[in-house]
Amino acid sequence: MFDGECNFCDHSVQFIIKREKGALYKFAALQSEAGQALLKKYRVPSEIDSIVLLDGDRCYFRSSAALRICKNLKGGWQLLYGLLIMPKPIRDYFYRILAKNRYKWFGKKDSCMIPPPEIRDRFL
Template sequence: MAKREEPNSLVLIDGECNLCNGLVQFIIKRDKAGRFRFAPLQSPVGQRVLREGGMNVSDFDTFVLVESGRLYTRSAAALRIVRKLDGGWPLLYGLTVIPSALRDAVYRIVAKNRYRLFGRKDACLLPTPEVRNRFLEEER
């Protein structure tokens, strides 16, 4: 029996955040199967997804993972992503045994200080030609 292909997951990031852009590069490097696609939270695609998911369209303090129509944020999104990466990264999914309130408290501290710690871009990330097809730029 052939392995069933799962639909692509969408990762929405703050396109002006260096930490978030580094996260995208980290995921791309460890996602040889190309399961993840990306869009800035500030983009038309990101704004539409946030609106449809009932989320605040002006809050960029979290990244969002969309899988099978369901939205995940903060540590839940991060752990669901590492679960699908190549190498030993899926082992980190075991951190789900830590209560989400504690995981998300740490996440919020980093998110609140991300520009101070990692810097900020004046514009959203421009993908290289090799990975451009993994970025959603326009409404579909």
């Protein structure tokens, strides 16, 4: 799940789609009905307003989610997965800086994107 109003988050979703090994991921904006239902189902804390990765019955937030996604990307992006060995508070410190400034640095949309027909079935 991603912030559907955030330009950086939208570009990140497009980045993942272009580089993932097969169509592994499905996407939902946090603001969507599907996103809200999943947040409730997985009991995601209300203060989480950035990336959320659901993997089976596990739920990952912030840097843990981003780095786990990198594991399934083509090319050198997989190497970032190794950063999971770094203590989570340190990883999340840097992640929070980006998350806190994402609207200021990358802008904000008035609404969530409408995916093109060829990938629409990947969005919940």
